[in-house]
Amino acid sequence: MNGQIGVYFATNRTHKLHIGAGGCLLGPRGWLDTDIEPRWPDKIVQLNATKPMGFEDNTFDYVFTEHVIEHMPYESGVAMLKEINRVLKPGGKLRISCPDLRFLIALYEDKLTDTQKAYLKRAAWSDKSKAEVPHPTPCFVVNWFVRMGFPSPASHQFIYDEETLTAAMYEVGFNPIQRCELMKSDDPELEGLEAEWRLPPGFLALESMTFEGTKVKP
Numbered sequence: 001m002n003g004q005i006g007v008y009f010a011t012n013r014t015h016k017l018h019i020g021a022g023g024c025l026l027g028p029r030g031w032l033d034t035d036i037e038p039r040w041p042d043k044i045v046q047l048n049a050t051k052p053m054g055f056e057d058n059t060f061d062y063v064f065t066e067h068v069i070e071h072m073p074y075e076s077g078v079a080m081l082k083e084i085n086r087v088l089k090p091g092g093k094l095r096i097s098c099p100d101l102r103f104l105i106a107l108y109e110d111k112l113t114d115t116q117k118a119y120l121k122r123a124a125w126s127d128k129s130k131a132e133v134p135h136p137t138p139c140f141v142v143n144w145f146v147r148m149g150f151p152s153p154a155s156h157q158f159i160y161d162e163e164t165l166t167a168a169m170y171e172v173g174f175n176p177i178q179r180c181e182l183m184k185s186d187d188p189e190l191e192g193l194e195a196e197w198r199l200p201p202g203f204l205a206l207e208s209m210t211f212e213g214t215k216v217k218p
Helices: 003-011 074-087 101-106 114-123 138-146 162-172 203-207
Strands: 016-019 032-035 060-066 088-099 174-180 208-215
Touching: 016 074, 060 074, 074 088, 074 162, 088 162, 101 138, 114 138, 114 203, 162 174, 162 208, 203 208
Parallel strands: 016 032, 016 060, 060 088
Antiparallel strands: 088 208, 174 208
Protein backbone atom coordinates (compact mmCIF):
# COMPACT_ATOMS: atom_id res chain seq x y z
CA MET A 1 0.00 0.00 0.00
CA ASN A 2 1.24 3.50 -0.75
CA GLY A 3 1.50 6.31 1.78
CA GLN A 4 -1.83 7.88 0.84
CA ILE A 5 -3.70 4.66 1.54
CA GLY A 6 -1.84 4.17 4.82
CA VAL A 7 -2.91 7.63 6.00
CA TYR A 8 -6.51 6.89 5.01
CA PHE A 9 -6.70 3.68 7.04
CA ALA A 10 -5.07 5.38 10.01
CA THR A 11 -7.75 8.09 10.14
CA ASN A 12 -10.94 6.37 8.98
CA ARG A 13 -12.99 3.73 10.77
CA THR A 14 -15.40 2.96 7.93
CA HIS A 15 -13.69 1.37 4.97
CA LYS A 16 -15.36 2.40 1.71
CA LEU A 17 -13.56 2.09 -1.63
CA HIS A 18 -14.49 4.18 -4.67
CA ILE A 19 -13.04 2.77 -7.91
CA GLY A 20 -12.81 5.08 -10.94
CA ALA A 21 -13.53 8.39 -9.27
CA GLY A 22 -12.93 10.55 -12.35
CA GLY A 23 -14.21 13.99 -11.39
CA CYS A 24 -16.58 12.72 -8.68
CA LEU A 25 -15.04 13.04 -5.23
CA LEU A 26 -16.70 11.03 -2.46
CA GLY A 27 -13.92 11.62 0.07
CA PRO A 28 -16.08 14.05 2.08
CA ARG A 29 -18.47 11.15 2.64
CA GLY A 30 -15.71 8.91 3.96
CA TRP A 31 -14.80 7.09 0.75
CA LEU A 32 -11.31 6.36 -0.51
CA ASP A 33 -11.37 7.86 -4.02
CA THR A 34 -9.18 6.03 -6.54
CA ASP A 35 -8.58 6.23 -10.27
CA ILE A 36 -6.13 4.90 -12.83
CA GLU A 37 -5.20 8.49 -13.76
CA PRO A 38 -6.04 10.74 -10.77
CA ARG A 39 -7.09 14.25 -11.74
CA TRP A 40 -6.14 15.51 -8.29
CA PRO A 41 -3.30 13.36 -6.85
CA ASP A 42 -3.70 15.02 -3.47
CA LYS A 43 -7.30 13.79 -3.24
CA ILE A 44 -7.42 10.66 -5.40
CA VAL A 45 -5.18 7.58 -4.99
CA GLN A 46 -3.80 5.94 -8.13
CA LEU A 47 -5.29 2.47 -8.62
CA ASN A 48 -5.40 0.27 -11.72
CA ALA A 49 -8.53 -1.81 -11.25
CA THR A 50 -7.51 -4.24 -14.02
CA LYS A 51 -4.68 -5.53 -11.79
CA PRO A 52 -4.49 -6.93 -8.23
CA MET A 53 -5.39 -4.04 -5.96
CA GLY A 54 -2.81 -4.60 -3.25
CA PHE A 55 -5.29 -4.49 -0.37
CA GLU A 56 -5.55 -7.27 2.18
CA ASP A 57 -8.49 -9.67 2.10
CA ASN A 58 -11.68 -8.54 3.86
CA THR A 59 -10.66 -4.87 4.09
CA PHE A 60 -13.71 -2.87 3.00
CA ASP A 61 -17.33 -2.62 4.07
CA TYR A 62 -18.39 -1.05 0.76
CA VAL A 63 -17.10 -0.73 -2.80
CA PHE A 64 -18.63 1.61 -5.38
CA THR A 65 -17.75 1.80 -9.06
CA GLU A 66 -19.60 3.75 -11.73
CA HIS A 67 -19.14 3.47 -15.50
CA VAL A 68 -15.76 1.76 -15.22
CA ILE A 69 -16.24 -1.92 -16.06
CA GLU A 70 -17.32 -1.19 -19.65
CA HIS A 71 -13.85 0.24 -20.32
CA MET A 72 -12.30 -3.24 -19.86
CA PRO A 73 -12.43 -6.42 -21.94
CA TYR A 74 -14.92 -8.90 -20.47
CA GLU A 75 -12.21 -11.07 -18.88
CA SER A 76 -10.66 -8.04 -17.14
CA GLY A 77 -14.06 -6.94 -15.90
CA VAL A 78 -14.67 -10.32 -14.30
CA ALA A 79 -11.19 -10.20 -12.76
CA MET A 80 -12.02 -6.80 -11.25
CA LEU A 81 -15.27 -8.15 -9.77
CA LYS A 82 -13.31 -11.05 -8.26
CA GLU A 83 -10.78 -8.63 -6.72
CA ILE A 84 -13.60 -6.47 -5.34
CA ASN A 85 -15.15 -9.55 -3.74
CA ARG A 86 -11.79 -10.48 -2.23
CA VAL A 87 -11.19 -7.09 -0.59
CA LEU A 88 -14.75 -6.81 0.74
CA LYS A 89 -15.54 -8.12 4.20
CA PRO A 90 -18.04 -11.00 4.37
CA GLY A 91 -21.43 -9.34 4.13
CA GLY A 92 -19.86 -6.26 2.52
CA LYS A 93 -21.58 -4.63 -0.42
CA LEU A 94 -20.65 -3.71 -3.97
CA ARG A 95 -22.66 -1.05 -5.82
CA ILE A 96 -21.92 -1.05 -9.54
CA SER A 97 -23.40 1.16 -12.24
CA CYS A 98 -22.64 0.79 -15.94
CA PRO A 99 -24.26 1.14 -19.37
CA ASP A 100 -27.07 -1.26 -20.22
CA LEU A 101 -26.96 -2.80 -23.70
CA ARG A 102 -30.75 -2.88 -23.74
CA PHE A 103 -30.95 0.91 -23.66
CA LEU A 104 -29.24 0.96 -27.06
CA ILE A 105 -31.60 -1.71 -28.44
CA ALA A 106 -34.60 0.22 -27.10
CA LEU A 107 -33.68 3.18 -29.34
CA TYR A 108 -35.00 1.10 -32.24
CA GLU A 109 -38.54 0.98 -30.80
CA ASP A 110 -41.25 2.77 -32.78
CA LYS A 111 -42.34 5.01 -29.92
CA LEU A 112 -39.58 6.83 -28.06
CA THR A 113 -39.79 8.94 -24.92
CA ASP A 114 -38.78 12.59 -25.04
CA THR A 115 -35.58 11.66 -23.19
CA GLN A 116 -34.75 8.98 -25.75
CA LYS A 117 -35.34 11.42 -28.60
CA ALA A 118 -33.10 14.02 -26.97
CA TYR A 119 -30.40 11.42 -26.32
CA LEU A 120 -30.61 10.21 -29.91
CA LYS A 121 -30.17 13.72 -31.28
CA ARG A 122 -27.23 14.54 -29.00
CA ALA A 123 -25.36 11.24 -29.15
CA ALA A 124 -25.57 10.93 -32.94
CA TRP A 125 -22.95 13.66 -33.35
CA SER A 126 -20.87 13.01 -30.24
CA ASP A 127 -17.63 12.22 -32.00
CA LYS A 128 -14.47 14.30 -32.19
CA SER A 129 -15.61 16.23 -35.26
CA LYS A 130 -18.85 17.36 -33.57
CA ALA A 131 -20.35 17.31 -37.05
CA GLU A 132 -24.12 17.18 -36.65
CA VAL A 133 -25.85 14.34 -38.49
CA PRO A 134 -28.69 15.58 -40.77
CA HIS A 135 -30.88 12.58 -39.94
CA PRO A 136 -29.79 11.03 -36.62
CA THR A 137 -30.69 7.36 -36.33
CA PRO A 138 -29.99 4.71 -33.67
CA CYS A 139 -27.28 3.36 -35.96
CA PHE A 140 -25.14 6.44 -35.35
CA VAL A 141 -25.67 6.22 -31.59
CA VAL A 142 -24.79 2.51 -31.38
CA ASN A 143 -21.63 2.99 -33.46
CA TRP A 144 -20.56 5.93 -31.32
CA PHE A 145 -21.38 4.28 -28.00
CA VAL A 146 -19.59 0.98 -28.52
CA ARG A 147 -16.38 2.75 -29.56
CA MET A 148 -16.63 5.73 -27.20
CA GLY A 149 -13.15 7.03 -26.51
CA PHE A 150 -11.53 5.08 -29.37
CA PRO A 151 -8.59 4.73 -29.98
CA SER A 152 -7.72 5.55 -26.36
CA PRO A 153 -7.11 2.63 -23.97
CA ALA A 154 -10.03 4.11 -22.00
CA SER A 155 -12.50 3.44 -24.82
CA HIS A 156 -15.53 1.24 -24.30
CA GLN A 157 -14.56 -2.42 -24.54
CA PHE A 158 -17.62 -4.45 -23.50
CA ILE A 159 -21.22 -3.32 -22.92
CA TYR A 160 -23.13 -5.57 -20.51
CA ASP A 161 -26.77 -6.46 -20.18
CA GLU A 162 -28.39 -7.45 -16.88
CA GLU A 163 -28.09 -11.20 -17.43
CA THR A 164 -24.39 -11.07 -18.29
CA LEU A 165 -23.34 -8.74 -15.48
CA THR A 166 -25.31 -10.45 -12.72
CA ALA A 167 -24.07 -13.87 -13.86
CA ALA A 168 -20.48 -12.63 -13.49
CA MET A 169 -21.27 -11.19 -10.06
CA TYR A 170 -22.80 -14.46 -8.86
CA GLU A 171 -19.83 -16.38 -10.27
CA VAL A 172 -17.27 -14.48 -8.18
CA GLY A 173 -19.26 -14.71 -4.94
CA PHE A 174 -22.00 -12.06 -4.70
CA ASN A 175 -25.41 -13.17 -3.44
CA PRO A 176 -27.98 -11.70 -3.16
CA ILE A 177 -27.90 -9.21 -6.02
CA GLN A 178 -30.59 -6.61 -6.56
CA ARG A 179 -31.21 -4.01 -9.23
CA CYS A 180 -31.55 -0.45 -7.95
CA GLU A 181 -32.65 2.90 -9.28
CA LEU A 182 -29.92 5.38 -10.00
CA MET A 183 -29.05 7.41 -6.86
CA LYS A 184 -31.32 5.27 -4.66
CA SER A 185 -30.54 2.48 -2.21
CA ASP A 186 -31.97 0.78 0.86
CA ASP A 187 -28.56 1.38 2.46
CA PRO A 188 -27.92 5.07 3.32
CA GLU A 189 -24.19 4.60 2.64
CA LEU A 190 -24.97 3.77 -1.00
CA GLU A 191 -27.50 6.51 -1.74
CA GLY A 192 -26.80 9.44 -4.04
CA LEU A 193 -23.43 8.22 -5.31
CA GLU A 194 -23.76 8.36 -9.10
CA ALA A 195 -22.54 11.49 -10.89
CA GLU A 196 -25.82 12.52 -12.53
CA TRP A 197 -24.48 16.04 -13.03
CA ARG A 198 -22.06 14.99 -15.78
CA LEU A 199 -24.82 14.46 -18.36
CA PRO A 200 -28.02 16.33 -19.31
CA PRO A 201 -31.01 15.55 -17.05
CA GLY A 202 -32.27 11.98 -17.46
CA PHE A 203 -29.45 10.80 -19.71
CA LEU A 204 -27.42 8.87 -17.12
CA ALA A 205 -30.51 7.07 -15.82
CA LEU A 206 -31.49 6.23 -19.41
CA GLU A 207 -28.21 4.58 -20.33
CA SER A 208 -27.34 2.98 -16.98
CA MET A 209 -28.19 -0.07 -14.91
CA THR A 210 -27.24 -0.28 -11.25
CA PHE A 211 -26.85 -3.32 -9.00
CA GLU A 212 -25.94 -4.00 -5.40
CA GLY A 213 -24.34 -7.30 -4.51
CA THR A 214 -23.49 -8.68 -1.08
CA LYS A 215 -20.38 -10.79 -0.51
CA VAL A 216 -21.40 -14.25 0.56
CA LYS A 217 -20.53 -15.00 4.19
CA PRO A 218 -18.53 -18.21 4.83
